[in-house]
Amino acid sequence: MICPKCGCNISEKRKRCERCGTDLNLYKKILHASNQYYNNGLAKAKVRDLSGAILALRNSLELNKRNTNARNLLGLIYFEMGETVAALSEWVISKHFQPDDNDAEQYINQVQSNPTKLENQNQAIKRYNTALNFAKQGSDDLAIIQLKKVISLNPHFIRAHHLLALLHMKNGENDKAKKCLLKASRIDVSNITTLRYMKELEPQASARDSDIDAIGDQKVSSPIMPISSYKEDKPNIMAFVNLVIGVIIGIAVTSFLIIPSIKKNQIVDRNSDYVDYSSGLALQEEKEKTIQDLQKKNEELQESVKQLQSELDALATTEDVHELYSPLFDAVSLYIVEKTKEDGEEFDYIQVAELLAAVNESNYESKASVSLLNSLREEIYPEAAQLHYDAGHDLYSDGKYEDSLIEFEKSMAYDPTDVDPVYFTARAYHRLEDYEKARLYYNIVLSDYPDSKREKNARDFLNQVQEE
Numbered sequence: 001m002i003c004p005k006c007g008c009n010i011s012e013k014r015k016r017c018e019r020c021g022t023d024l025n026l027y028k029k030i031l032h033a034s035n036q037y038y039n040n041g042l043a044k045a046k047v048r049d050l051s052g053a054i055l056a057l058r059n060s061l062e063l064n065k066r067n068t069n070a071r072n073l074l075g076l077i078y079f080e081m082g083e084t085v086a087a088l089s090e091w092v093i094s095k096h097f098q099p100d101d102n103d104a105e106q107y108i109n110q111v112q113s114n115p116t117k118l119e120n121q122n123q124a125i126k127r128y129n130t131a132l133n134f135a136k137q138g139s140d141d142l143a144i145i146q147l148k149k150v151i152s153l154n155p156h157f158i159r160a161h162h163l164l165a166l167l168h169m170k171n172g173e174n175d176k177a178k179k180c181l182l183k184a185s186r187i188d189v190s191n192i193t194t195l196r197y198m199k200e201l202e203p204q205a206s207a208r209d210s211d212i213d214a215i216g217d218q219k220v221s222s223p224i225m226p227i228s229s230y231k232e233d234k235p236n237i238m239a240f241v242n243l244v245i246g247v248i249i250g251i252a253v254t255s256f257l258i259i260p261s262i263k264k265n266q267i268v269d270r271n272s273d274y275v276d277y278s279s280g281l282a283l284q285e286e287k288e289k290t291i292q293d294l295q296k297k298n299e300e301l302q303e304s305v306k307q308l309q310s311e312l313d314a315l316a317t318t319e320d321v322h323e324l325y326s327p328l329f330d331a332v333s334l335y336i337v338e339k340t341k342e343d344g345e346e347f348d349y350i351q352v353a354e355l356l357a358a359v360n361e362s363n364y365e366s367k368a369s370v371s372l373l374n375s376l377r378e379e380i381y382p383e384a385a386q387l388h389y390d391a392g393h394d395l396y397s398d399g400k401y402e403d404s405l406i407e408f409e410k411s412m413a414y415d416p417t418d419v420d421p422v423y424f425t426a427r428a429y430h431r432l433e434d435y436e437k438a439r440l441y442y443n444i445v446l447s448d449y450p451d452s453k454r455e456k457n458a459r460d461f462l463n464q465v466q467e468e
Contacts, residue, residue, distance in 0.1 A: 034064035042073060050077050050188040068094045072104050081188060082157030084111070084121045124154040131163065140167050141420070145390055152346070158184050162193050174201055328373060331355035335376060352376075353384035353414060385415030393424060401428040419449040423458060435465045 041056035054077055060070040075090035088111065091104035098104075111118060131146035147164040150157055161184035168177035178201055184194045334355060338347045356377050361370050392407030405428050411421035426441030442462040445454055 030063050034060045034067050034070070036060075037063065038067060038070040038073070041070065045073065045077055048186075048188060049190045050081060051191050053077055066097045068098045068102060068104065071097075072102075072107065075104065075107065079107075079111075080156060082121075082124070082154050082159070084118075085125070087111075120153045124150045124157055124160070127153070128157065128160050128163070131160075135163065135167060140171060141393070143167055145393060148390065155183075156187050158187055158191060158194075161187075162197065165197055169197070169200065177201060327355065327359045328369065331359060331376065332372070335380070347383075349380055349383040350387055353380050356380060357413075381414040385411045385413075385418060385421070388414065389418070389421050389424075392421065396424055396428055401431045404428050419445060419452040419454050422449070423454040426458065426461070430461060430465060438465050 037056045037060035041053040041060065044050075044053035044056060054074065057070045057074040057077070060067055061074070064070075071090050071094040075087040075094070077087075078084075078090065079087035088108065091108050094104040095102055095108070127146045127150045131143040131150065134140075134143035134146065144164065144167050147160050147167070150160040151164070154160070161180045165177040165180035165184070168174070168180065177197070181194050181198050181201070184191060185198075188194065331352060334348075334352050338352060356373065359373055361373050388407045388411035392404040392411060395401075395404035395407060405425060408421040408425045408428070411418065412425070415421075422441055423445050426438050426445065429435075429438040429441065439462060442458045442465065445452070445458040446462070449455065
């Protein structure tokens with residue numbers, strides 16, 4: 001232990017400094033309290049209560065700024081929350097107080113040894129600041145695009161998740177806001193901003209009912225509700241699989257039971273007829289009549305066999321069923337593969353949407369297969385439409401208007417309810433001086449989306465185009 005007055009190294013068992021005589025009892029209590037705050041912060045960090053851990057570690061450093069363990073842990077928490085600059089600052093200060101045998105040096109080297117990752121984090125911070133400026137100026141669309149790029153560069157950047165959720169809430173997209181907040185809650189389970197935004201997304205009616213129940217039961221419940229891990233349910237494809245298996249079993253039963261039974265009956269009938277011949281040899285006339293009847297019956301049986309064979313040939317074989325349902329199988333298989341990806345990997349909505357678009361549901365007679373196809377499209381198409389719109393908007397911003405039209409067209413195909421790709425299609429044609437198509441799409445915005453946020457701008461630009 002180092003004396004706080006003269007800096008002399010002394011034994012921890014000493015109550016006074018041997019050199020200057022300073023009383024060390026209060027100083028030991030301060031160090032002990034600092035270590036207790038560090039232990040508390042470490043326990044909270046292990047259960048991902050990062051906000052609580054930061055408060056405990058800051059209290060520890062206020063009591064003992066030389067507590068390098070607390071400072072290193074604080075840097076790790078900042079790094080986990082996407083605050084790279086704050087983390088490096090804590091580690092540099094820690095290395096200053098303890099130059100030798102300090103884990104902070106290892107942390108700094110690991111960050112600096114990966115220039116690509118460090119550059120991505122720097123770009124994420126710059127894009128976040130740009131998005132924040134766009135949000136302050138009211139350009140929500142541009143801010144959302146920037147924030148999505150920030151999250152792709154640094155998925156643990158909690159402030160980016162919060163700002164993106166806030167913009168979605170502002171635009172009335174509560175489902176998307178909730179997804180952003182759930183991702184933030186996985187990083188820090190007790191973040192005050194996350195919990196406050198989640199509280200804002202709760203229905204008001206249910207909140208009043210819960211208050212009434214709480215008063216009636218005379219129980220005090222905690223205002224912070226536990227956040228459960230979010231996991232989307234995978235679609236139930238068992239009904240579809242059972243349908244295909246049923247068709248295959250039906251074909252197998254027809255092939256292995258019906259036809260052999262017909263042949264067996266035919267042989268039995270022939271044998272019985274043969275017995276009839278031998279028993280009627282005495283009467284020639286009766287024999288001839290019996291032969292004629294047998295020939296006629298044989299012809300009828302042969303005709304029945306041909307008819308049944310034609311019906312069997314008309315049935316869909318296993319290969320035909322596989323060929324018919326193969327596109328849907330491919331889409332479901334890719335969907336399941338994408339769903340099993342880890343949190344850091346991006347879901348390939350565009351590829352799944354393309355496979356779903358290639359499926360022709362008019363050939364399906366089963367309600368289960370049509371229901372499965374529709375449920376997948378309801379989930380995948382809006383996300384794919386948003387990705388195509390974002391790509392088109394980036395191309396539009398770069399002046400690549402013809403390329404942006406391709407992306408906007410795909411976005412409109414996947415989500416006809418979104419006015420944004422229609423509006424920017426009109427703007428792209430306007431920029432390309434194709435005034436006829438620009439007027440067409442401006443009129444679509446005014447007629448099909450009369451109460452949208454693009455209505456006023458579309459009307460103003462339509463007046464400009466009509467003057468050309």
